[in-house]
Amino acid sequence: MDRRVWRDGEIVSEAMVSALAHPMQRGSLVFDVLSFHDTARGVAVFRLREHVARLLRSCGIVGLTSRWSEAELCAATLAAVGATGLRDGLIRMQAFVPTVEADLVPRDPAASIVIAAYARDDHPKKHQAKGPLRVAVPKDMRKAAPNAIPPLAKVAAAYLGPMIARRRALENGFDEIVLLDHEGKVAEAPTANVMTVIGGTLVTPPLGAILDGITRDTLLKLADEEGIISVERALSYEELVSADEAFLTATSYLVAPIASFDEHVLSAAPGPVTTKLRARFTRLIAGDDPRASEWMTPL
Ligand code: PMP
Numbered sequence: 001m002d003r004r005v006w007r008d009g010e011i012v013s014e015a016m017v018s019a020l021a022h023p024m025q026r027g028s029l030v031f032d033v034l035s036f037h038d039t040a041r042g043v044a045v046f047r048l049r050e051h052v053a054r055l056l057r058s059c060g061i062v063g064l065t066s067r068w069s070e071a072e073l074c075a076a077t078l079a080a081v082g083a084t085g086l087r088d089g090l091i092r093m094q095a096f097v098p099t100v101e102a103d104l105v106p107r108d109p110a111a112s113i114v115i116a117a118y119a120r121d122d123h124p125k126k127h128q129a130k131g132p133l134r135v136a137v138p139k140d141m142r143k144a145a146p147n148a149i150p151p152l153a154k155v156a157a158a159y160l161g162p163m164i165a166r167r168r169a170l171e172n173g174f175d176e177i178v179l180l181d182h183e184g185k186v187a188e189a190p191t192a193n194v195m196t197v198i199g200g201t202l203v204t205p206p207l208g209a210i211l212d213g214i215t216r217d218t219l220l221k222l223a224d225e226e227g228i229i230s231v232e233r234a235l236s237y238e239e240l241v242s243a244d245e246a247f248l249t250a251t252s253y254l255v256a257p258i259a260s261f262d263e264h265v266l267s268a269a270p271g272p273v274t275t276k277l278r279a280r281f282t283r284l285i286a287g288d289d290p291r292a293s294e295w296m297t298p299l
Contacts, residue, residue, distance in 0.1 A: 005083075006080040006115040007114045007115075008067070015114045017112075018100055021100055022100070026157070028096065030059055030064060030156075031093060031154055032052075032093045033091065033251050034051040034077075034091050036087075036091060038087040042299060044292075046295060047218070048077060050214050051077075052070050052077065053070055054154065058095070058152075058154045058155060061152060064109050066113060076115055081117040082299050086117060086118070089117055089118050089120050091116065092115070093115045096112060097111065097112070127170055129175035129176070131259070132270065133256055133258045134176075135175065135189075135258050136169040136177050136261075137180065137237060138165045140165075141161055141164065142181060143162070143187040143209055143210070144158065145209070146182075152211065159191075162179060162190030176189055176248065178194050181210075184236075185205065186234075186235040186240050188205065192256070193211070194246065194247075194249075194258075196239070197243060197244050197274065198239065198243050201230065202228055202277075205232070213249055215255075222277060222280050225291075226277065245270065245271030245273055246269075254285075255278040257269040257270035
């Protein structure tokens with residue numbers, strides 16, 4: 001695996017960090033993951049500006065400062081992809097205090113930023129399901145309340161509860177989990193948003209307790225263009241498990257149909273609305289869609 005990455009203004013062969021650095025102890029590292037694709041007009045990054053803006057927002061929420069502007073980080077991301085020579089894959093952007101800090105609040109909040117591009121297969125997901133997902137909804141663990149961990153910060157510490165809950169579900173034969181929020185309403189998967197189709201309408205939880213997934217936003221806009229009505233509203237467990245269709249959206253999953261929630265099997269996976277939206281999304285990231293000129297940034 002080629003480990004050449006962009007770090008703080010230059011392409012380096014390996015981005016090292018001390019095992020004693022602040023994020024190792026406190027989970028204070030913020031990150032974002034985006035994708036690049038081989039399109040007819042060359043290699044292009046999907047919704048680059050939105051991902052960089054989200055990384056900078058995560059920095060702001062956690063209290064890290066960036067020496068790099070949004071435009072500079074967009075250019076750096078394109079350089080990081082270009083340095084690998086890859087034509088399709090994922091990009092991970094990370095911002096963190098690189099120094100050893102004994103105090104909970106680092107004295108110097110200046111972030112070191114690393115941007116690494118890699119082929120999807122370089123980080124094979126051991127637990128990636130092949131077909132429609134069998135999803136558990138844990139009863140004993142919930143998504144952190146927004147006033148405990150801000151859901152709009154993609155910060156390492158936020159993934160601890162979901163990690164524990166997901167491990168238990170994998171041990172019980174499930175592929176993935178969807179967490180309920182602090183009020184018992186449907187929230188999201190550990191690293192993906194959840195969408196349902198109920199009576200032909202796309203229904204997905206509102207922002208509040210969840211991350212504003214960029215794939216989620218894309219699907220809502222594409223649904224609108226396809227004449228599919230969508231609503232963002234609180235969704236109960238009962239509505240979730242009796243939905244006509246359901247799927248996860250994420251940079252990693254793209255659009256992933258859900259077969260079942262707990263012991264409740266959905267009638268179709270993928271159902272017609274999922275199939276239609278997934279086909280449109282697939283064309284988009286291949287650059288073969290009117291929206292591509294706006295959302296696909298060539299190298
Ligand atoms: N929710 C959480 C908590 C996530 O970590 C992710 C992955 N970034 C998502 C949702 C999906 O977001 P996106 O579509 O931007 O990848």
